[in-house]
Amino acid sequence: MPKLTGAFSLFQNLDTIPVEDVARWIKHPPDLIILYNFIANRICYPQTISTSAEEVEWELGLLREALRKSSMFLDIETKKIIIPEVLFERVPSLSQLVLAFVDAYVLGWPIKNPGEDVWSVAIRNNEKDEVIGSVLTPEFSDKTGNIVLSVNKKSVQSAKGGVLIVPCSTNNCVINYQVTGGKLLGLVQGAVSIPGGKLGILIDARN
Amino acid sequence: MLYANKRTRIEKDLVTRIHRYLPGDGRITVQVNQELVPQDIIGVSTQKAGFRTINLAAELNVAPNEIKKYLQKPIGQTIFQGELLALKPSSLFQKQAVVVAPGDSMVDFVDENTGNVRLNFIQKNSEVPSAVFGVVEKIEKETGRLTIRTQVTKVHGVLGSGKIRDGVIKLLGKRGDLITPEQVRFMHTDSIVVGGALIYKKAIYNALAVGVSGIITGGINAKDYIALSGGTLGVSKLYGTDVGVSVFVSEGFGSIPIGLDVYEILEQNAGKYGIIDGNKSEIILPTYDPSCMAKVRGTRLPTLAESDLIKIDDVEAVELKVGYKVRVIAGAAMGEQGSVSFIDQSPSVIASGIRNFLITIETRTRKIKVPYANVEVIG
Numbered sequence: 376m377p378k379l380t381g382a383f384s385l386f387q388n389l390d391t392i393p394v395e396d397v398a399r400w401i402k403h404p405p406d407l408i409i410l411y412n413f414i415a416n417r418i419c420y421p422q423t424i425s426t427s428a429e430e431v432e433w434e435l436g437l438l439r440e441a442l443r444k445s446s447m448f449l450d451i452e453t454k455k456i457i458i459p460e461v462l463f464e465r466v467p468s469l470s471q472l473v474l475a476f477v478d479a480y481v482l483g484w485p486i487k488n489p490g491e492d493v494w495s496v497a498i499r500n501n502e503k504d505e506v507i508g509s510v511l512t513p514e515f516s517d518k519t520g521n522i523v524l525s526v527n528k529k530s531v532q533s534a535k536g537g538v539l540i541v542p543c544s545t546n547n548c549v550i551n552y553q554v555t556g557g558k559l560l561g562l563v564q565g566a567v568s569i570p571g572g573k574l575g576i577l578i579d580a581r582n
Numbered sequence: 583m584l585y586a587n588k589r590t591r592i593e594k595d596l597v598t599r600i601h602r603y604l605p606g607d608g609r610i611t612v613q614v615n616q617e618l619v620p621q622d623i624i625g626v627s628t629q630k631a632g633f634r635t636i637n638l639a640a641e642l643n644v645a646p647n648e649i650k651k652y653l654q655k656p657i658g659q660t661i662f663q664g665e666l667l668a669l670k671p672s673s674l675f676q677k678q679a680v681v682v683a684p685g686d687s688m689v690d691f692v693d694e695n696t697g698n699v700r701l702n703f704i705q706k707n708s709e710v711p712s713a714v715f716g717v718v719e720k721i722e723k724e725t726g727r728l729t730i731r732t733q734v735t736k737v738h739g740v741l742g743s744g745k746i747r748d749g750v751i752k753l754l755g756k757r758g759d760l761i762t763p764e765q766v767r768f769m770h771t772d773s774i775v776v777g778g779a780l781i782y783k784k785a786i787y788n789a790l791a792v793g794v795s796g797i798i799t800g801g802i803n804a805k806d807y808i809a810l811s812g813g814t815l816g817v818s819k820l821y822g823t824d825v826g827v828s829v830f831v832s833e834g835f836g837s838i839p840i841g842l843d844v845y846e847i848l849e850q851n852a853g854k855y856g857i858i859d860g861n862k863s864e865i866i867l868p869t870y871d872p873s874c875m876a877k878v879r880g881t882r883l884p885t886l887a888e889s890d891l892i893k894i895d896d897v898e899a900v901e902l903k904v905g906y907k908v909r910v911i912a913g914a915a916m917g918e919q920g921s922v923s924f925i926d927q928s929p930s931v932i933a934s935g936i937r938n939f940l941i942t943i944e945t946r947t948r949k950i951k952v953p954y955a956n957v958e959v960i961g
Contacts, residue, residue, distance in 0.1 A: 376899040378587045390808070390815035408803055412836035415804035415815050416912065419740060419834055422587065423912035424955045425934040467935025 381421035382461045386441040389418050400436035400478070405429075424465055431466060435475045438462075442479035449480045454493065456480060456510065460500040469507075469574055470540050477510055477579055486514045486582070489561030495570045496577075508543070508574030513559040514582045520556025522580060533580045541578065543571035550576065584925065584939055586908070588900040588959040591843055593736040595874070597881040599719060600734065600857055600866060601746065604710055604726035612728070614721055617879075618712040620855075620870065624728055625710045632703050634684060636768055639697020642670045642679040646697030653699065655689050660704070662686050667699075684771055713855040714868040715875050731883060733874035735851075737832075737844055737865040738896060743810040744828025744860030749774045749795035751848060751856045751867075757800065758839035763788040770794050774858050774865075776848050779917075780837040786810070789827050796828040796858035798848065798865065800917065801838035807831070822861030829860050833909075838917040841909060842946070843960060900959055907961035908943060910952055919960065920945035 383389060394411045398404040405413075413433055417423070425431045442448060448457045456476050466472040473496055486492050492512045497504035513522050520535040526543050533539040535556070548571035553564040560567060569576065604610065608627030612618065638649040652668045655661045661683045672678040687701035716732030752773045754765050759778030766775065766788040774796040775789065781799045783806045789797055808815060812823040832844045840848070847867065857866040902908075902925065909919045924942040931937050938953035 376585070378897040379585060379899045390804075408805065409836070411804040415807070415835040416916075418815055420911045420958075422955055424936050424938060424953055426913035426953065426956070427933050428935065431934045431936070464938075465936065467931075467937075 379422040381417075381423070382459065382465055383417055383421045383437075383441070385459060385461070386445055388444070389414065389437070389441055392437070392440045392444065396440050397433070397436040400439050401432055405433075431471070434465065435471060438475050439479045442476060446480075448476065454490070454495060455504070456494050456496045457499045457504065458496065460498050463498070470577070473508075473510070473574055473577060474538065477577065481510060481512055481579065482581060484512065484582075486512070492559055492582075493567070493569060496572075496574055505572070506546075506570045507572035508576060509548070509569040509571070510577045510579060511559060511569075512579045512582050513554050513557050515554075515557035515580070517556025520554065520580075522552060522554045522557070522559065522578065524576075524578065525551040526576060531578075533578050535580050537578075537580045539578045539580070540575055542575040544573065544575070545571045547571065548576060584902045584941075584954045585899045586902045586954060586957050586959050587897050589738070589897045591738055591841070591960045592847060593738075595733055595869065595877070596736050597731065597733050597878055597883065598736070598866070599729050599731055599883060600714065600716075600868070602710070602712070602714075602728045602730060602748075605708075608710070608726055610721055610723060610726065610728065612712075612718050612721070614718050616718045617875065618714065618716050618718065618730065619872070620711060620713050620715065620868075622712040623709045624712050624718075625726070626707055627710055627726070628705065628707050633690065633700055634687070634703065634768070634771075635698050635700050636667075636681065636684075637697055638668050638681060638699050640764075641681045641767065642668060643676065644670060644697075647694045649697050649699065650692060650694065653689075653692065657689050657692060660686070660688050661701070667701075682769075684768060715870070715872060716868075716878055731878055731881070733869040733878050735847060735867045735869065737830075737847055737867070739830045739832045739844075739863035739865070740834055741807070741811075741815075742828070742830045742860040742863035743807070743812075743823050743825070744796070744858070745822065745824045746857060746859045747774075747795040747828045748855065748857045751776060751851050751854055753849065753852050754778070757842075757845040760837065761785045761799070766792060766794060768792045774798065774856050776840070776845075776852075779839045782806075783809070786827065786829070790825070794827055796830065796860065798830045798832070798840070798858070800831070800833045800840035801836050802829070802831050804835045807835065824860070828858045830858055830863055830865055833917050834911065836916075841917060841960075842919050843909075897958075902941065902954055902957075902959065906959050908941075908957040909960050910943070910950075910956060911958050912956040913952060915950050915952055918943070918945050918950065920950075923949070925954070 494510040497506045515535045523532045551566045604625040604627040606627045610625040639646040668681040670679040686704045690702045691700040714732045716730040720729035753776045761777035761781040763784040771793040777799040851867045920943040923944045926940045929937040940951045
């Protein structure tokens, strides 16, 4: 039987990623020699899994940088973020995994036209995509800005700089929103129907 | 069913081909199809005279301007291989330090600023022993290379760098030691040194400086490995790299003791001739039992051209079963080896929050539980 590989086998040239770039995603990074050895062992043994919360954080840092070097999991035409199912075995939390993709692909994405601030998220298994939710990235011009959303009669608020996940398991989620000091979909307030699922709606207010 | 990669680490009693080279200019004194024992002389070579610089201050642990006090031979005098070059008697706080000549040479220069002494080697003829039991298959007079069919134990590592070299296997310490530059000394010239859990970069540089043939280590820092392997972690096994010393890494990156299975074989072969192929991450240890000749005679290997094809991958996935010998390849227990004594029937959530089936491994000293994804089968 062919040898087992792992999620990181999806990426090429992981060893060319500067270890300092991976370290910047880690709250309390270890000595860079230790982090570099960790990354190298993941390349050597891609089927292995993290045995501590610390290692999960290191691995997500590596994933972010690997994604930044590869656009194969981002469909710009359909505004879809695609997550390979094999990654779910390695990360305990769906939201952690989705946030890694958001950080790699969406954070800092320049919003030139309305609609570029809404992305759907899908899990890909054998070329089939299962949509699990959406990511909203309102753009703020005022550092005190905030966004208020109403989803399924439940109201939530996020200040600029925050990240929030709102559950919405239905295929279509109708949201009403109001943005102070910024815009979403080119408007300060409005309503829109976006895909939901096991993730729900992730609001990334860091832009 | 749970699957894990199976990696062949040790192949015993394998009949294969090795190459022996005549150093310098020489004359091969054997013929094709001739049977050899280790003491047989396969050629006579004339080694070009060269020189060697030895840092006596470092070897004797004295200040550079004191080395003349301890030198046993004055400048211009001939000294023979193994003869005493320098001696510092023991004192209350320090052991005796002895330096012997690495080859027949003449003391040429003593530098009291650096503590170095330069020895000019005397050109001489030397007889090259076979060092193995085997049968001569091919002779290449232009390059001084002999191809010998012989029986060996082959040890496979995880990564490495450097071309094929040979030498006497010398153990520097225990399998879990950290190898410092001071442990690699000029007495290890042309040897294959066996380190421990980690070899520091400066020790590798020292090995290069003194002319060590090969280094065997359990682990290596990724940054240091990249410096040896041409800038990448994934060394091309088709082309390879070579910086002047061959390196064999048995376990992975970081400080990881040499695996028990590999270390026991190396201990058994300490002081004996061996071959290191860094780029293929292989150690080849000839069999010194005369009875192996029956198998060597009776074994026909593929033609030389076919056997030059490189086998790229020797890892495959197998179903994990109780009783299998495994090694741990991630986590705090990385490098430990033992037998699978139990496989959990349902997954558990481990400290990272990930769900995985745990297996119980009995090592020589304890029982440990690790995720099945973090083991490799080795037997």
